[in-house]
Amino acid sequence: MSDQKPYRPNVGIALFNADGLVLIGHRFRGDGPEIILPGLDWQMPQGGVDEGENLRDAAMRELWEETGVKSAEYLGETDWLTYEFPSYDGPQTHRLAKFRGQRQKWFALCFTGRDEEIDPLTPRNGQPAEFDAWRWEHLDRVADLVVPFRREVYRAVAQHFARFAT
Numbered sequence: 001m002s003d004q005k006p007y008r009p010n011v012g013i014a015l016f017n018a019d020g021l022v023l024i025g026h027r028f029r030g031d032g033p034e035i036i037l038p039g040l041d042w043q044m045p046q047g048g049v050d051e052g053e054n055l056r057d058a059a060m061r062e063l064w065e066e067t068g069v070k071s072a073e074y075l076g077e078t079d080w081l082t083y084e085f086p087s088y089d090g091p092q093t094h095r096l097a098k099f100r101g102q103r104q105k106w107f108a109l110c111f112t113g114r115d116e117e118i119d120p121l122t123p124r125n126g127q128p129a130e131f132d133a134w135r136w137e138h139l140d141r142v143a144d145l146v147v148p149f150r151r152e153v154y155r156a157v158a159q160h161f162a163r164f165a166t
Contacts, residue, residue: 007103020166025131071113
């Protein structure tokens with residue numbers, strides 16, 4: 001039963017540029033049921049937390065692994081937010097089979113670098129690239145670009161970080 005499975009510890013990153021827009025990436029690989037419909041394959045960087053890892057350090061690591069960005073400064077963070085994964089009947093080795101959903105702490109970061117630093121295609125830390133494109137977007141529009149099971153968390157993040165957005 002899925003409600004008996006644990007939530008996967010996770011961090012999410014809302015990286016704001018000087019114009020108050022956030023970085024989003026376009027997921028290029030089908031990853032089981034996580035990409036449900038065409039056009040709903042954008043998201044902000046996010047990823048798992050290693051055992052014993054500091055959450056702010058995890059956010060910086062995930063941001064770098066997924067985008068190449070190291071030039072970022074801390075602005076704020078949310079309380080813990082959760083979402084449930086969709087039903088999954090695929091291989092039991094996939095994370096959707098092991099976890100009920102994700103328990104996330106979101107971090108607002110200010111991008112202090114140049115756009116040329118952003119490179120989602122290069123694999124880092126032995127992790128495959130997840131995004132084939134990126135762009136800056138209005139934070140309050142991002143929830144409409146993600147898979148439905150993540151939308152409420154994205155709306156909560158947008159509300160919490162509205163003071164950093166334009």
